[in-house]
Amino acid sequence: MTIQDEFISTVSHEMRTPLTSIRGFSQTLLTSWDRIDDENKKKFIKIIEDQSNRLINLVENILTVSKTKAENIIYKKVDINTVIEKVITMISEQYKEHKIVFNKNVKNNISRLDEDKLQQILTNLLDNACKYSSAGSTVKITSDSREEMAVVKVQDNGVGIKQENFDKLFKKFSRIENHLTSTTQGNGLGLYITKQLVEKMNGQIDLESVFGEGTTFTVKFPNYNEEEALKCSQKS
Numbered sequence: 001m002t003i004q005d006e007f008i009s010t011v012s013h014e015m016r017t018p019l020t021s022i023r024g025f026s027q028t029l030l031t032s033w034d035r036i037d038d039e040n041k042k043k044f045i046k047i048i049e050d051q052s053n054r055l056i057n058l059v060e061n062i063l064t065v066s067k068t069k070a071e072n073i074i075y076k077k078v079d080i081n082t083v084i085e086k087v088i089t090m091i092s093e094q095y096k097e098h099k100i101v102f103n104k105n106v107k108n109n110i111s112r113l114d115e116d117k118l119q120q121i122l123t124n125l126l127d128n129a130c131k132y133s134s135a136g137s138t139v140k141i142t143s144d145s146r147e148e149m150a151v152v153k154v155q156d157n158g159v160g161i162k163q164e165n166f167d168k169l170f171k172k173f174s175r176i177e178n179h180l181t182s183t184t185q186g187n188g189l190g191l192y193i194t195k196q197l198v199e200k201m202n203g204q205i206d207l208e209s210v211f212g213e214g215t216t217f218t219v220k221f222p223n224y225n226e227e228e229a230l231k232c233s234q235k236s
């Protein structure tokens with residue numbers, strides 16, 4: 001099986017589950033409407049809504065996967081801190097009960113990057129940090145500049161990841177079982193996309209984690225330098 005065939009068969013499998021559930025609950029509602037009480041009607045419609053969201057998320061991620069390959073990176077001078085602030089505003093809207101703290105260790109953290117891609121990277125990391133930690137907990141994001149690298153850390157006090165699963169995380173469609181994976185939505189594509197995008201912009205992504213205590217993801221990008229930036233844009 002080629003990688004492409006494998007991708008298609010995995011995607012079809014991932015789509016079948018929510019679609020079967022949407023069809024099943026719609027049929028039940030249509031054929032037994034008068035026999036179902038209001039509470040159950042609401043419950044079934046909620047399942048249809050959740051599963052539809054799951055499909056939308058999957059399609060968006062698949063589009064990104066195919067775009068990551070074809071699309072060129074558009075390098076511009078970006079202040080990473082400004083992008084972080086934007087991402088925090090969006091994510092905190094979704095995770096209202098988490099406390100997101102931003103430690104800005106340098107005033108301006110300028111690199112030559114693709115702003116949209118950077119936003120996507122940070123959104124995925126911050127989304128995971130909130131998703132895999134309990135409501136009410138704190139997520140810390142730190143922006144730094146060290147040894148000619150721009151460094152961003154996303155730290156949570158969540159479920160953590162066992163060392164043996166570190167490599168698996170970045171693979172397509174792989175989710176790791178924990179007590180929050182079963183109650184949260186996800187396709188296991190976020191970190192796969194994130195790693196691809198980071199590396200495409202000559203960056204590096206690492207993680208440290210203690211199972212049951214929390215996880216820190218670190219991304220590093222070469223700091224802005226006219227000569228290097230020119231080389232990067234010629235490469236892409």
Ligand SMILES: Nc1ncnc2c1ncn2[C@@H]1O[C@H](COP(=O)(O)OP(=O)(O)OP(=O)(O)O)[C@@H](O)[C@H]1O
Nearest residue numbers: 128129132160175176186187188189190191192215
């Ligand atoms: N901060 C984190 N803490 C604990 N586990 C994590 C964290 N980030 C990722 N993981 C684990 O890694 C797996 C892969 O993450 P990834 O972002 O690729 O997928 P996802 O969040 O499950 O789905 P998607 O991002 O596609 O919606 C997750 O299912 C989860 O088990």
Ligand SMILES: [Mg+2]
Nearest residue numbers: 128186190191
């Ligand atoms: Mg994710």
